[in-house]
Each structure stands twice: as C-alpha cells, then as structure tokens.
Amino acid sequence: MASFIRVFQRLPTVYTSFGRGFAAPAAAASPAEHGGPKELKLTLASPVKAIYSNTTVKQIDVPGMASNMGILPVHVPTIAMLKPGVLSVYEEDGKVSKFFVSSGSLSMNIDGSCQILVEECASLDELDSNAAKQLIDEANKKSLDSTATDVQKAEAGIEFEVANEVLKAAVGGGGGH
The missing domain is CATH 4.10.860 (DNA Excision Repair, Uvrb; Chain A)
Structure with missing residues (x-):
C-alpha cells in the first residue's frame, strides 16, 4: 500500500513534465510559419445567389451563436452556426462589405477556405x-x-x-x- 501511495504522489510531476515537453514546440511558431494558409478564400452563398465564390479576402467578422467571431487565414478549423446579424467582409483592396444575414452556418477549413451558407443575405444599403x-x-x-x-x-x-x-x-x- 505504501508503494502505491509513493507512485501516486509522483504522478503530477511526471504528467507536468510530459505535457510541457510536447506543448513547447507547438507554441514556438505561428501556423503561417509552419506552412499554414496565407490566404483566406471565402465562399458566401444563399439559396438564391453566391455573393463570393472562392474569393481571397483579408478577414471576415461573423455573428456566431456563441459570440461574434473574426476569421483570418490561420483561424483554427471551425464549424459554427450563425445568428441574425451583420457579417463583415474585409476585402484585399481595403473595402469593407457588410451584409445582414438571417441565419446560417460557417465552415472554416485547415487550408484557409471558409464557406458561409446563409438562409437570407442582404447588403446593409438594401x-x-x-x-x-x-x-x-x-x-x-x-x-x-x-x-x-x-x-x-x-x-x-x-x-x-x-x-x-x-x-x-x-x-x-x-x-x-
């Protein structure tokens, strides 16, 4: 019984050393430095039209169900539901296009492509x-x-x-x- 207690007491030390050894190299460089995507390719579509089709953009801000999200090329792969709100697209030329979306889904992929499918989409000026x-x-x-x-x-x-x-x-x- 005493030997079991000694082994059990050493486990936190063994676990911490093991965890640190694997976590350190991953934090040393950003995903872009590891050959991750350098471009964000957006496809934004509703049932009636495709607003963007595999178009390179700088950033996308979306109204997620949990919270608003900013999406960049190196964003972690994500699947999210969208709530009604404003979706902003920051284009390569500096233009910002804003749309109202009623609901939908977002899929961010490891290759830097992002598909946003919405039920309804309208430019704010509409x-x-x-x-x-x-x-x-x-x-x-x-x-x-x-x-x-x-x-x-x-x-x-x-x-x-x-x-x-x-x-x-x-x-x-x-x-x-």
Whole structure:
C-alpha cells in the first residue's frame, strides 16, 4: 500500500513534465510559419445567389451563436452556426462589405477556405428600417395575442429577434464588429 501511495504522489510531476515537453514546440511558431494558409478564400452563398465564390479576402467578422467571431487565414478549423446579424467582409483592396444575414452556418477549413451558407443575405444599403419597425410591431402583437398557440408565440419571438437585428443593422450600419 505504501508503494502505491509513493507512485501516486509522483504522478503530477511526471504528467507536468510530459505535457510541457510536447506543448513547447507547438507554441514556438505561428501556423503561417509552419506552412499554414496565407490566404483566406471565402465562399458566401444563399439559396438564391453566391455573393463570393472562392474569393481571397483579408478577414471576415461573423455573428456566431456563441459570440461574434473574426476569421483570418490561420483561424483554427471551425464549424459554427450563425445568428441574425451583420457579417463583415474585409476585402484585399481595403473595402469593407457588410451584409445582414438571417441565419446560417460557417465552415472554416485547415487550408484557409471558409464557406458561409446563409438562409437570407442582404447588403446593409438594401435594408429598410421602417419595414423592420413594422415587423417588430407585428411580432409583438402576435406574441401578446391570447388566442395564439405556443408555436405561434415562439415564431413571433423569432420574427421579433430577426426584425430587431435588421433594425439595428439598418440604423447603425453594423458598426458593432
């Protein structure tokens, strides 16, 4: 029993040495220095059109479900769901294009390619703040309707959330990224 306790007490020391030995070389250089991708290739598409098709860009800011994310060429491979909000594309020539997306998914690959598939996508200059305000009012009425089912109230909540994000994007220009 005493020998088991001595071995057990030494395990943290053995484990720490082992962990440090493998972690040190990985932190020494960035992914680009290891031959990682130097370009970010974006494909952004909705069911009706492809906005970008394997186009080289500098950076993408997306409204992820967990949080807003900035994507660069050396970003860790990721799969994420998008929530309603502003998606910003920083192009090679310095131009920043901003779009409102209702929802969708993002797939960032180890080769520096990024595919973003969205249900709806509109340039911010296409948004109508008055229409968004009207949708917010309608969604509020639906959610307060005593004859509405739970499903109808849930749908009204989603409509409210999307319309509210459209309004923020239309009025504020999506400057939150």
